Amino acid sequence: MRGALRYLVGVVAGSLLGLGSALWLAGLWPARSNMAFGDIDVGGWRSDFATGSEAADPYTRARVARHGLLALAKTEAVYFTRATDESGAPLREGCSYRLSGGQMPAGWWSVTLYDAASMLPANTDGALSIDAWRAGGGAWSAIVAPERPADGSLWISSRGSGTFDLTLRLYMPDAALLADPNAALSPPVIKRLSCGEGGR
Amino acid sequence: MKRWAGPLAVLLLCAVGAHALTLHFTPAVIMDRAMAALATRGVALHAFTSPQRVTPQTQSVVRSSPDLYYALCRYDLGDPAARLTVRMGAWPDYQSLAFFDARTDNFATLRGTGRAIAVGLLPPGSAPQAGAIVSPSERGVILIRRLAPTAERYAAAAEAGKADACSLEPVSG
Known part of the structure; x- marks a missing residue:
């Protein structure tokens, strides 16, 4: 017995x-967890180019199914995610950040903010992302904060997000990006400006 | 100690088995739940449904982009005598027609910037045909994305979406 x-x-x-x-x-x-994982790390932005394909290992496949369902394969789009600022601290609603970058090796790009549940934060600010169309060509910068910047800068609202991450979508990626992402991509920089009430 | 050798071996075997089975079935389970959720939210079977513009209040799939117009079609190719006919209307900016199987794999994507696309989708195991794609699973989801980062572009994309079609038709001949 x-x-x-x-x-x-x-x-x-x-x-x-x-x-x-x-x-x-x-x-x-x-x-x-969020989507900030994968074997590719370009300046702290993580990606797994096997996303969406049969080549994805079972762990990637399971994670993408939960956090990135219906993601495209790399020939059409690649996704980079970052959940920390340049100092390595987690991105959070209580702080404000400056996100800056330049041209991207893709036909179109966007940066979108998602909360810990991989959803858009529950606010009504209408400032959930920036993209190549709004940023224009060349160098650009945007403020990530819970309140609209007074100076009219591009804005991604973190209001209601708690801890969050940023996802960089690169549609129609250049062949050079797929071949050698570290050489081809100069990823956006996330600099923390301040922390406290209102984030700024 | 010897009395525990057998149970420890069973523990290890069960751990490895449960680990592998969990990873194997998780994508299909999540996809199944997602398809059920899409059905609940009104995404039709064998017809394109365009949800409202993605906002925090309307989002139904994780990590949707607020800069894109989406149209979804659920499919079920359980009847081997039928095929799905899919059409994506023309759109001057970026657009794509992406096919996802029951395990979440993006098994085909057709880019259609500036042009319309028509293609057939055949049940698993079908012989390859020109102008058609064979689905790896009976069930899945087809997703159209159109670049539409503003309310005006979204309205235009929705207008273009009136030319989209996803319908189950009997195999001829």
Whole structure:
């Protein structure tokens, strides 16, 4: 009887261990992770070019299914995500940041803010992203903060986001970007301006 | 100690098995739930449905872009005597027609900047045909994206979307 009980404990504990470890490694449990993962790291912006394809490993596949469902394969679009500022601190609603960059090696690009649940933050500011069309050609910068900047700068609202990440979409990526992302991409820089009430 | 050797081996086997099975089934389970959620939100089977412009209040899929017009068509190719006919209307800016199977793989994408596209979608195991794509799974989702970063462009994209079509038709011959 005791022998059977030991085997039963082994089955239950093993199953729970396997389930939990799979969900943890895939970033599905606990609800901690975002899309800032992958084997490509360009200036702190993380990506996995296997996203959306059959080549994705099971961990990537599971994480994308949860956090990036219906993502395109790399020939059409690549996605980079960053959840920290230049000092390595997590991005959060209580701070304001300056996001700056230049031309991107793609036909069109955008930067969008998502909360910890991979959703757009629940605000009505109508300032959820910036894109190549709004930023124009050449160098650009935008403020990421919970309140609209007074100087009329491009703005991504973090109001209601808690901790968040930024996703850089690069549609119609240049061949050079797919071949050598570190050489081809100068990613946006995220500089923390201040923290406190109102973020600024 | 020997009494625990067998149970420990069983524990390891169960851990490895549960780990692999969880990873294997997770995408399909999530996709299945997502398709059910899309159906609940009015995304039709075998017809393109365009949700409202993506906002925090209207978003239905994680990490949707507020700069894009989306149109979705759920499909079920369970009837081997039928094929799906898909058309994407013309749009002067970037647009694409992307196919996702039941395991979330983006198994085909057709870019249609400045032009319309028509293509067939065949059930799994079908013989390849010109002008048609074979789906790896019976069920899946087709997604049109159009670049539309402003309310005006979104309205224009919605107008262009009137030429989109997704319909199940019997295989001829």
